[in-house]
Amino acid sequence: MKLYTYWRSSAAYRVRIALALKGLAYESVPKHLLRDGGEQRRADYLELNPQGLVPGLEDDGFFVGQSLAICEYLEETCPVPPLLPSTARDRATVRSMALAIACDIHPLNNLRVQQYLRNEIGQGEESVARWTRHWIARGFTPLDALVARHSKDGRYCFGASVTLADACLVPQMYNARRARVDLSPFPRLVALSAHLEGLPAFAAAHPDAQPDAE
Numbered sequence: 001m002k003l004y005t006y007w008r009s010s011a012a013y014r015v016r017i018a019l020a021l022k023g024l025a026y027e028s029v030p031k032h033l034l035r036d037g038g039e040q041r042r043a044d045y046l047e048l049n050p051q052g053l054v055p056g057l058e059d060d061g062f063f064v065g066q067s068l069a070i071c072e073y074l075e076e077t078c079p080v081p082p083l084l085p086s087t088a089r090d091r092a093t094v095r096s097m098a099l100a101i102a103c104d105i106h107p108l109n110n111l112r113v114q115q116y117l118r119n120e121i122g123q124g125e126e127s128v129a130r131w132t133r134h135w136i137a138r139g140f141t142p143l144d145a146l147v148a149r150h151s152k153d154g155r156y157c158f159g160a161s162v163t164l165a166d167a168c169l170v171p172q173m174y175n176a177r178r179a180r181v182d183l184s185p186f187p188r189l190v191a192l193s194a195h196l197e198g199l200p201a202f203a204a205a206h207p208d209a210q211p212d213a214e
């Protein structure tokens with residue numbers, strides 16, 4: 001398998017966590033998101049992924065984009081260890097937490113959104129930073145409430161083992177720290193993330209551990 005990735009991409013980070021948890025070997029194909037206008041926007045990559053985003057996964061001639069679609073593909077093709085719980089209701093809950101991050105927090109702060117704010121709407125660095133911090137904090141407030149409701153002992157977002165929700169939370173916490181979000185209102189998320197980051201699969205997936213890390 002090949003993973004089109006960028007060390008700092010939090011969407012790719014989710015997939016790297018899933019691959020590491022499942023013990024799946026893959027070739028890392030870095031796409032530098034900033035160099036020369038962004039390697040993800042070059043014609044050869046757009047041929048594979050018309051969205052021009054990372055991550056993308058190639059498996060024996062099959063290509064799929066979108067981190068959660070990739071994680072679900074890995075879950076179905078390699079079900080052990082599972083990233084989703086065994087009942088429909090629990091799976092729905094875990095997916096709702098993962099989607100709260102992937103659909104309602106992350107897209108607002110993406111590179112192309114920030115570039116649009118800066119270059120097309122004329123916002124300065126401080127405004128863009130405020131925007132980023134605002135949307136992460138707005139998203140973390142309900143997420144924290146969901147973790148309080150569904151985590152068994154404060155070590156995982158849901159129940160007492162790793163799920164897809166954890167694979168989404170840790171990269172989003174990485175982004176939050178990069179954006180200097182005030183995390184003091186979210187001690188539960190901070191503690192949970194610290195625990196997860198210590199697990200070998202999460203450590204292997206960390207941006208600084210990637211071959212293209214700068």
Ligand SMILES: N[C@@H](CCC(=O)N[C@@H](CS)C(=O)NCC(=O)O)C(=O)O
Pocket residue numbers: 008009010011012033038040052053054055065066067068102110111112113
């Ligand atoms: N919803 C997508 C988001 C993918 C995405 O936005 N990736 C970012 C990096 S985290 C990207 O490729 N950005 C490039 C750009 O904005 O041009 C997913 O979950 O895979």
